[in-house]
Amino acid sequence: MFETPDELDRLQSLLDASHTRSTEHLRGIINDDRTLSATQLVGLLTGMKVITAATVTARGEPRISAMDGHFLHGTWTFSTSRTSAKARHLSSRPAVSVAHVDGEALAVFSHGHVVELAGEELAAVDEHWTSHYGSSPLSWGDVVMWRLEPTWMVGYAFQRERLLAERGVTA
Template sequence: MRETPEELTELQALLDASLARSTSHLRSIISTDRSLTAEQLATVLSGMCILALSTVTAASEPRISAVDGHFLHGRWYFGTARTAAKARHLAARPSASVAHLRGEDLGVFTHGTVEVVNPDGGAPDAEWPELLAYFKDLYGDDAFDWDNDVVFYRLRPHWMTVYAPDSAKLTTG
């Protein structure tokens, strides 16, 4: 878990506000007793997590693909090839949704806006050195041409909810 106490407080506020403004149907499925706290979520989402990423084409057609997701500092980070269709979609329309699912045990659903952390030819985000070290440790120093081949995004969430019907199953172990 890499989250600071302040980041956990911010994440908990987001989780609480998102659930509070959700539909009654969603709240009939996801409730505080079928969810995780921010601290539990940050612990459960360690390492690489496969995300279903939704983007939108120029013709407003939805597209979904899978990416390696990393939950760090209370936000999702993911990468793709700079030449991928999803990179073009996100450059033009930075709104995105992601879902991380583990069977019937866990569902994390997030809507937000992406921010590039290692722009092509631009100044990298302040977090990039820490993220690059994390990614190189995970994937290997020579897995990619880190400056030219891949683009990494931070999904700044404006809505996030967690379905976990048995939190003890996920948090004990």
């Protein structure tokens, strides 16, 4: 877990506000017994997670792709080749939806926009990723690293208490 107390507070506020603004249909599925707190969410999202990111073409056509995501400081970080379609989409239209779904057990859905990492923030994220992969993603070619600035996020666990116990997350 890399989150500071302030980052956890901000994430919890975002989760609460997002759940409140959700439709009745979604709140019926992600009810109080299935909602994850910020502390629970960051405990479950340690390490690399496969995420899907939805972008939009210049013609407004949706595109989705999977990639590695790392949940750091209360939000997703991810990378791709600067020559990829999603990098072109995000550079021109930074709005994005990101999801991590682990079968029926766990899901995290978020919307927002991306910020390209640079400077000290890029160095810190690259250090984390390098530790995970054994080499820097920046050495893999013309790679761009992004951080999601979420405006909406919900976390769901079908059997929350069981999932937390199975994965050793206490909160």
